[in-house]
Structure formats: structure tokens, C-alpha cells
Amino acid sequence: MADKAAREEDAIHGVVERLNDAFSGAHGQAEVEAAVAQAHASFADRPVREFVPVLVERKARSILKDHAADADEA
Template sequence: MITMARYIRARISAETDEHSSRQAGGTVADTAREDDAIQAVVERLKNAFSATHSPAEVEAAVVEAYASFADRPVRDFVPVLVERKARTLLSEPSS
């Protein structure tokens, strides 16, 4: 079974080559911990925005937010920053 975090990571790596450089610098445990944290972000946001956004829209917002941090060398706060950015994207009025 593929987790949402791995799916997001795969979509981002298809769009950018930054993913491979990040993998080279991080450990498997760091990557797994970040994957788990991003999965938790997706689930929290799906619950928080279930009345206004489909699960696919939430996942797309997380993918967009996560991609914006792909080239950041310090990964400790990426899940928190991704959640904040995705919440902002989901809270914006639709045009």
C-alpha cells in the first residue's frame, strides 16, 4: 500500500529533481518521520475542510505546499510549514 506522503513525494519528484538531492542528505528514519508527519497533515486537513473541499482538493493543496519546501535543506519544520501553507490555500476564497 502506498501512503499519501509517498504518493505526494512521488508527484513532487516527477515535477522537480530536488527530491533526489534531499534523499541523499537525509536518513531513512528522517524521511520516514517526515512521510508520517505529512500523512498526518493530510488527514487533519481532510477532517478540517471536509465540508468545503474534497479529499483530492486537500491533497492537491498539500502537494503544492510541500513542493514549495522541496529545496529546503533543514527539514525539521517542513510538515508544520506545509500544514500552514495548505490551510492558507484551502481558506482562500474560490475565484
């Protein structure tokens, strides 16, 4: 069980790294980490964990895109 949790955490760190690279011009590292944490927390009560990192990346990417669009409109 701990092995699965460690793999998930490693995958989430990978998500943070990929999104930092993808959004480095629009968002700081703290913003990316906050978006990933928010997305990850939204799946905390889900019993099936295999796809959580993929879902977290999609949701965090959406959050960051929405924030970038809001900043462009301001």
C-alpha cells in the first residue's frame, strides 16, 4: 500500500515539473504547485488511485489556463 502511495507522489512531482515547464512564462512555481495541490485534493476520497496523476494534471492544467485567461482579460 505504501508503495502505491509513493508511486502516486512521484507521479504528482512529475506533474508539477511538467506544468512548471509548460507555464513558466505565465505562472510562478508556487502558483503551479498550488494548482496541482488543489487538483490533487479534489481526488482525495477516490478509492481507485491508478489514474489520479493523469486526472490531476488535466485539472491543474485547466486551472492554470483559466488563471492565465483571467489575467489576460484584466
